[in-house]
Amino acid sequence: MNPTQNRPAVASHQRFAYQAITQRPDFTWPGGRRLAVYLGFNVEHFAFGEGLGACLAPASPQPDVLNYMWREYGNRVGVWRCLELLEDLQLPAGVLINTALYDHCPEVVAACVARGDELIGHGHTNAERQGSMDEAAEAQLLADCRERMARESGTAPLGWLSPWISESPLTPDLLAEAGYQYTLNWCHDDQPVQVRTRSGARLWSIPYPQELNDIPMIMGRHMDARDFAQMIMDQFDEMLAQTRHPRHPQSLVMGIALHPYIMGQPYRLKHLRRALQHLARSRDDIWFTTPGAICSAAEALLAQPG
Template sequence: MEIRLPRHSRYDYVPLTERKDYSWPDGRRLAFCLTTNIECFAYGKGRGMDPAKHGEPQNHRNYSWRDYGNRIGVWRLFDLFDDLKLPVAHNTNSLLYEHAPQVFDAIRRRGDEIVAHGRTNGETLRDFNWEADEARVIQEITETFRRHEGKPPKGWMGPGAAENSTTPDLLKEAGYRYTMDWPADDQPFYMNTRSGKLLSIPYPVELNDAQQAIHRAHTPRDFCEMMVDQFEEMLEQCEHHPLVYNISIHPFIFGQPYRLRPFREALKHMAGHSLRDRIWFCRPEDVAEHCFTLAPGIIPGSE
């Protein structure tokens, strides 16, 4: 009897060596995206990381540790991004409007992108077992951003990148144009949904400060060396293939002063690189919009 692994039909296997070449605007080859995760949590309830050890219950300590990001960390990051004149995208919870509305004032002032990041990171979409309930929550999130910003977000990055089997379908039907939940590639690719194509933009599991600094217990300088090594390697590799370099930063993690210091050094290195003319400093929505202009058959899954 033939053994078959469970599979999905969201995208086909297309190896990097069989893809068509293209470039980012002005002939640049490496799209550099910097994404923060600005989150709010339930007090004493729901999900959320702990600074001491894994599996700890929700309590005042881990709530206030995460709230440090909204009170202190994100403002230090805004200052750093301003100093380096870097465009940024922010994966933001929709309930943050009630908790820290001044954060959105700063995002608007900078002209940064808002990416929908669920209601709160105290829950994930897997907490909603019925498709109708998940669709209602996604619609609520989308309408909250539309009401406050005058337009809905183009992109989605779910809390914990958690999905149910129909989540991509629901995102497409809610009007989203891209998702960052599937870290399968260093290039964008199109995913299949029951209502048409949904673009997948590369988003890091490895270059994610929550994974490296909290779950794997790497030092801040370890993480920043990883950032630079990834950047330098991709800068070489992009001569052959256009690539997307994305970083994931949580203000309550790398907004801490001792982590901010090496992070600043790493960003300065990359922002001032001698091969800057090969780099496109942009936001995920810019990557998506460029992909939408390319002829069918160039981006995998667009045939």
């Protein structure tokens, strides 16, 4: 007798069922491409003297001037250097914005809109977590950010990434009910996955990286920018090879998560340029895109007969 048979089932999120990536219907992205690549460019604003924020040095009693000003470098300098690089390489971006940027530095958001980048909801400020909010407050946050972005930038966001990837048990439900079509919070796959919601409205999970992400790699694991750039190139080379497997090629999504206060530092930008140049040399073989376009492509595939 198996002694585990009488044990209760392990708690589950019930949002989607398990499905091995090797046992799914085959498909291709627009243009017959197999690998979709996007840049998740996180542009954030933090409260001074309170709240959360990534730290370069051990946190000090508030006002923590060192860590706050290090992050603010991203909005004053780093973001512009990164946008110049993307412009030079003619690469699109999915720009994840705090709506507090409209009050603090609206010209940053305007520059992304002028480039044609996709704007993605990312809370009001990364000084707070939405997972600690009650249902009414979280629903209000999602609605307020969507309305502000539509009013200020002309288009309501299709997608959402929670500050600090912080969710309540109801976040996917509230996202669908607020009109969002996809979430970037779940890093469990290399393909889009449908997420169940209480209303029955469809919400997509678009793959967002927690490995190919400068905060956990550079700030968390203290990885050098040179190694992080190599990591981007290795990920790309291997995923491109997976899409071309002779027996079971797969269409995949590769995201790269960047923050201008980290990768906009000059000595890191040099290595980011090298990595993105490596990817850009294969632009004829891959789909350089945005999370919203991936979501729309997934919807179109779902609508195909058969």
